[in-house]
Amino acid sequence: MVTDQHICPFGLKSRDLLGREGYEVDDHELKTRSETDAFMAEHGVKTTPQTFIGGERIGGYQDLLRYFGKEVADPKTTSYQPVIAVFAIAALIALAASWSAFGTLATVRAGEWFIAISMCILAMLKLRDLDSFSNMFLGYDLLAQRWVRYAYIYPFGEAAAGILMIAGALLWVAIPVALVIGSIGAVSVFKAVYIDRRELKCACVGGDSNVPLGFVSLTENLMMVAMAVWMLLK
Template sequence: MDKAAQLYRMVTDDQVCPYGIKAKHLLESRGYKVEDHPLASRDETDAFKAQHGVDTTPQVFIDGKRVGGYDSLRELFGIAREKGGKSYRPVLAVFAVALALSVSVSLGMLGSLGVRTIEWFVAFSMAMLAMLKLQDVEQFSSMFIGYDLLGRRYVPYAYAYPYLEALAAVLMAGRVLPWISIPVALFIGTVGAVSVFYAVYIQKRELKCACVGGSGDVPLGFISLSENLAMIGMALWMVLQF
């Protein structure tokens, strides 16, 4: 006997509930035959919510019993998403994409992997992290000042940091103007490394890292420190090259 579910979701001329679409897909992917009930107007949606005593749509019913919305459906299937909490996922995603890009560019342009692959990996990582910071410099600077030793004493540095990181990254990617990129990367990397080490390992404070911008919830720690160490290493390597 086919498994069946009833789905009530808002589908109007100017708005289609994305969670309703996702709930339908999730049910179908689990082998359910979905009896879809689009709610075609705001009045119809409000009437449905009042009838069932719920505040939101979509709503899923299985075997005549209300399961709830999309999050409840995920929980039913054992795939409930975690809300809140700290995670290294944002910065690890940046590193993974940067690595994939550097490998792709190396193989496509050079035909092999080598030193340039590592250089591009660091430069691409810096560039993407800077881009995330630049999305909201005000929020980034507020988090950054919480632990950066120089930013705490000279606030304009906190605002300038994302631009300096982006500048160093772009120049290093093409080995352009090393007399600018090297001192910039060496300076911000060293200050950052000392600041993170002091806050985490000396003061033992539990803080959010501003490395992926102000919206991230990445714990300040070794992975945060690695961004700064990579900049220092890249700068010292380029000193040897030039």
């Protein structure tokens, strides 16, 4: 489907996949809504694109993936990909900053920046949809269950602490904030997962994640506590 208002991404993906699999593609673009409706009615389908190979209808993009024996992602499947992306990018930014500031990668400041930058990125992901985050967060955080507004404050506190730690400024604010929210978070996660044995989704990367509550969220909170203690001792 290719109109002035919409270009179907799955059509482009199907065409690309067929090309990579060595097929010559005879592409029929549907230029209007009426053409699309007529096509779907003719073939008894509810979506486009539809791929035909040798006169046989294979189906949509996901059907084409299955036809070639490729994995079809399930949007509800547990995935650590968002967390891996956050920590990998935070680490690279910290190393880049260390190289720029000190001319070397292996510095204590790089380690500090890694934790602080991770906090900022995680906070940003929560703040994309604060209501969605709060809904998931309220499922396990002990303070938020008693004081609901805390679910809305938490991401701002995490972001503020991370930013101040990167700057090395107002640490008398950043340290207690990180220590308090990190400690409460760690206790809440530990109780929900390891004592109550509840199977929940982690709100650490926002309210729309499929990351299971457990080690990742516990690590996030313990990192905040460790950073706060380190800077306090420092």
